Amino acid sequence: MMEKKYDIIFIGSGHANWHAAVALRQAGKTVAIIEEDTIAGTCTNYGCNAKILLDGPADVLHQVKAYKGVGIKGNVKIDWAELMAYKQKTITPIHHELEKMFNALGIDIIDGHGEFVNKHVMKVNEKEYYAENIVIGTGQRPAVLNIPGKEYLNTSRDFLDLPALPEHITFIGAGIVSLEFAALAHQAGAKVDVIEFADSALRGFYDKYTERVVESMKEQGIKFYFNEAVSEVARVSGDYEVTTKTGLRIVTNYVVDATGRIPNVEKLGLENAGVAYNRRGIEVNDHLQTTQANIFAAGDVIDKAIPRLTPTATFESNYIAKLLSGKTKAAIVYPPVASVVFTLPRIAQVGVTIQDAKKEPGKYTVKTIPHGQRLLFQTKNEEQAEVTVAFDSDRYLVGAAVYGDEAPELINFLTMIIAQKMTVADLEQAVFAFPSQTIGMLNFLEGSLKAG
Numbered sequence: 001m002m003e004k005k006y007d008i009i010f011i012g013s014g015h016a017n018w019h020a021a022v023a024l025r026q027a028g029k030t031v032a033i034i035e036e037d038t039i040a041g042t043c044t045n046y047g048c049n050a051k052i053l054l055d056g057p058a059d060v061l062h063q064v065k066a067y068k069g070v071g072i073k074g075n076v077k078i079d080w081a082e083l084m085a086y087k088q089k090t091i092t093p094i095h096h097e098l099e100k101m102f103n104a105l106g107i108d109i110i111d112g113h114g115e116f117v118n119k120h121v122m123k124v125n126e127k128e129y130y131a132e133n134i135v136i137g138t139g140q141r142p143a144v145l146n147i148p149g150k151e152y153l154n155t156s157r158d159f160l161d162l163p164a165l166p167e168h169i170t171f172i173g174a175g176i177v178s179l180e181f182a183a184l185a186h187q188a189g190a191k192v193d194v195i196e197f198a199d200s201a202l203r204g205f206y207d208k209y210t211e212r213v214v215e216s217m218k219e220q221g222i223k224f225y226f227n228e229a230v231s232e233v234a235r236v237s238g239d240y241e242v243t244t245k246t247g248l249r250i251v252t253n254y255v256v257d258a259t260g261r262i263p264n265v266e267k268l269g270l271e272n273a274g275v276a277y278n279r280r281g282i283e284v285n286d287h288l289q290t291t292q293a294n295i296f297a298a299g300d301v302i303d304k305a306i307p308r309l310t311p312t313a314t315f316e317s318n319y320i321a322k323l324l325s326g327k328t329k330a331a332i333v334y335p336p337v338a339s340v341v342f343t344l345p346r347i348a349q350v351g352v353t354i355q356d357a358k359k360e361p362g363k364y365t366v367k368t369i370p371h372g373q374r375l376l377f378q379t380k381n382e383e384q385a386e387v388t389v390a391f392d393s394d395r396y397l398v399g400a401a402v403y404g405d406e407a408p409e410l411i412n413f414l415t416m417i418i419a420q421k422m423t424v425a426d427l428e429q430a431v432f433a434f435p436s437q438t439i440g441m442l443n444f445l446e447g448s449l450k451a452g
């Protein structure tokens, strides 16, 4: 029996979907969101927000340690249980607030697992719902290694809810999730090791800076094992023994599997709706339209080359809102996308990667700005803080990579210059605050950037 009819049904309530759901409802459309878990999705509940909240004191501690011997004495430490209680208190209300907003706007929330019956009909708990358009924003889930002892592996979501900090934590994978959590767990007082089957960490980021981060984390006391594939986890007298194919054995208190994330495309009935997908996600065209004309996809679940991040999911959601309300017919055009790894120290990048720019010296000019060395007074005793920038042949800034604790803010500043194609003359239209790392950056940039 058909329960109800809508203009648009969204599957998933994360950033990929809820911005469009709100905008389309405000534009007068009838809208429903199907959600089987917590409203607001990964970023809010089990990703970015929860992570950055726990990272706050770790970041402070990291900076305190940078002043040891040059102005700070004594030890400060993190009370994990207190911090976790603060995290729950701050993060938990957010999904309730969002739910209230949906209710107030008249967006129906359908609680349960959504599955396509055909290209217009979704089934949830044996009830059927019709929609003219359907948007798939089902996100990704953590990959779980298929090895003996996989039942002992914890995910990023488990880690972000740990009531007590284990004494010894072992992370499998040296990707973004592992290294961010490793940095934070170390500052919180845990003994930490990272096992990675490749020979380097944080693939895709500028290798000079990823190597520096790993070196810095090693100096802090975090152990790294590269070229090691975990083959088994066993229970040994209350602890866990992690074994790799080469025979490395680590006895630990807690194991986090952070070996990647996989798109939620199974058990969605995509075949019933004629929606094509592969193991990287749902296939879409340049209008985020799937192989079925009335069905769209957004966010992490899309098979895409750009980073799977909250701001990219939000950008896609805003685009779908414009498309389905008739405000645009144009293809989606992605602006430069900034990515940050919230390790301690942090790294970030945007636009043309420094690796790619270096491969084409005739096309790009690469410059290094060692602001930690040259302007140490503006950093928090961070001598290694550095930015590498790439300019095109017209001297526009087209790419940047940042190493240092202020990477998230600096990359946003550089992203603005790239996105707006700013020249020295444009930048001279504002007087920036001093001392600050941005103004330091400007002095160095001005020698290479297009004059006006």
Ligand SMILES: Cc1cc2nc3c(=O)[nH]c(=O)nc-3n(C[C@H](O)[C@H](O)[C@H](O)COP(=O)(O)OP(=O)(O)OC[C@H]3O[C@@H](n4cnc5c(N)ncnc54)[C@H](O)[C@@H]3O)c2cc1C
Residues within 6 Å of the ligand: 011, 012, 013, 014, 015, 016, 017, 034, 035, 036, 037, 038, 040, 041, 042, 043, 044, 046, 047, 048, 049, 051, 112, 113, 114, 115, 137, 138, 139, 140, 156, 177, 264, 267, 268, 298, 299, 300, 301, 308, 309, 310, 311, 313, 342
């Ligand atoms: C630990 C961690 C830290 C992160 N940190 C950052 C960061 O600092 N910055 C950043 O930009 N990004 C970060 N990310 C990535 C970011 O969280 C994602 O890019 C973002 O959440 C993607 O949004 P989405 O809406 O596509 O997917 P999600 O937020 O995952 O939402 C998908 C929703 O769909 C629901 N769903 C799935 N299938 C069905 C179904 N069949 N029926 C009903 N509901 C369904 C799920 O329950 C989920 O709520 C992080 C991710 C993780 C895991």
Ligand SMILES: NC(=O)c1ccc[n+]([C@@H]2O[C@H](COP(=O)([O-])OP(=O)(O)OC[C@H]3O[C@@H](n4cnc5c(N)ncnc54)[C@H](O)[C@@H]3O)[C@@H](O)[C@H]2O)c1
Residues within 6 Å of the ligand: 145, 172, 173, 174, 175, 176, 177, 178, 180, 195, 196, 197, 198, 201, 202, 203, 228, 229, 230, 258, 259, 260, 261, 307, 308, 309, 339, 340, 341, 342
């Ligand atoms: N700051 C951010 O923006 C942020 C933070 C966290 C997560 N995210 C999102 O989550 C995704 C990253 O998730 P992730 O860190 O789990 O994945 P990832 O792909 O970044 O890293 C996984 C790592 O695990 C390694 N690995 C795979 N199998 C292994 C094995 N058997 N043994 C040892 N190592 C193995 C891989 O070589 C890789 O280095 C990102 O793509 C991003 O979308 C973003």
